[in-house]
Amino acid sequence: MSEPSDEQAAMQHYLVCGTEDCQKNGQFYCNACHQPLCEQCRDKHQKSPNTKNHEIVLYRHRKHQLPVELCQDHPTRNKELFCRECSIPLCSKCSIMKEHIGHVFDDLEEIYADIYAVWQGEFSKIQKYFLPTTNDLKSDIEEDVTEIKKIMKSFRASIKAEAESLKNLVDEVTSESIENTHTMEKTLLKMLKSQETTYDDYITYLWKMSDEFQEYLSLTNKKLLFTKTLKIQPIPETIKPVPPEFIAGRFSKNDITKLLGNVNVPNRKPEKRKIQPIEAESAHMKSTEKQLEQSKEKSDMKQTLSLSSSVTKVREYSVPGVNSVYHVSVEKSGRFWVSDDRGSLVQTDLQGKLLQKIQTSGGKGYHTATQDGDLIYTDRDKKVIYRITQDRKITEFIKTGGWKPISIHSSRINGDILVGMYKGGEAKVTRYNKAGKEIQNIQRDNQGQGLYSNPHYITEKINGDICTSDINTKKVMVVNKSGHHRLYYTGQGSEFCPFGICTDVLGHILVCDMASNTVHLLEEQEGEFLAVIISPRQGINHPRGVCVDDENNLYVGQYFTNTVTVYKYLQ
Structure with a gap:
């Protein structure tokens, strides 16, 4: 086979078309042939008499191929039919056996594809509705716990205040009574x-x-004696004082209870927690689903966004104040933050002008822009997460205890904050809500084994999957929103060294590989390798940080230079 041309080599940075000798981007898929197709080969496929009736869809809407299962009775044949009457899969030879004469058969692959779609839909419901809704209910309970504690604390303060007030009144009356005894005593003694x-x-x-x-x-x-008369005066009469009497107070604990306020549970029926109906999913998820459905319905096979056949350079920035670009966070305004390997964190405007600079002790992917337009970043040494508001005010946001925070991501789905951290040879991912309250810890798999070693970059997919690049284990680790392990990616060569990681609106994972100086694009469902999207061929060496903005532009930062290059890879 001849060496591919430069154009063909450029195309090999994507999922390659399955047609022989074609090296173009295979963004379409033939469900009959089970192979990817480029746009030109798709057109030929649809015009060919042999394949014109084949179903061709976008690659990400493909039907998954029926797993190979050999027939027990005919080991040289695969099971590919389904007997409706017997409700069992069969090979073609079994279908002509006497026990199946007259039975109706279905294509097992079609049934598999339908079941797969149903299960995928149910899985999607779990990820996009049931888990988020249940977590919302759990958060609602946690808010109720906080509110109840707050209310009870105020009640206790009120009870103490009332008791103190009653004590003061008792002391006042007691003092008056004692003073009265002194007055009475003084009068009687006088x-x-x-x-x-x-x-x-x-x-x-x-x-x-x-x-x-x-x-x-x-x-x-x-x-x-005969002349003087003496007469003794009578003894003066006096009155005996009547001693005062002490009349003891007549009171009981119940009397005191009546005097003081008390806490009662209102006699009313508690309300049921409102469970959002499955039809009322979040606006982001509904928008994404609508986009997918519209894409499927378009007969011309065009979708709102798909992989472009080439990567186009949009613009380039030289960022002042840093010696390299280890991580990039883009704000909604278009301004962005860049950090290097020396702890310098700078903000620039759209013209590359330095707006502010701070010195930190963060990790690699240690800052993230929030939905509110703020920036939050970790300080590894102080074990603190800080917030920088749009008016440039820096405040202490979250304390992580004994754990060192090294990576952080603000969710585009619900504003949750995901933090990768380590302590004493152990590592974990902690989820906080927007208010900074800890709501989840992800550390081990179902067998009790640690999932992470050094999660130095972290991001989240549109379905809630949490993705980390781990420099020690040399893996991209993916867990679902509940923290259950889904999959991991270990690169394409003998060596893989994952750095910066991000995801796009289609659910792709993009990760920098320091070993090969490339950026890999991973498929949205199973994390399968699709393409090398950025390589030295695009003028990039040593890519370290990646980020996708709201306009689906890919920002790439690299080591040994303060340059951030922006590419368009979706169309």
């Missing part, structure tokens, strides 16, 4: 003191009278 004085005066009077009587009774003066 009266008794007056009586003591009266009797003291009377006693003095008696002693005086006693002296006079004694004098008259003396022998020398006896004659005075």
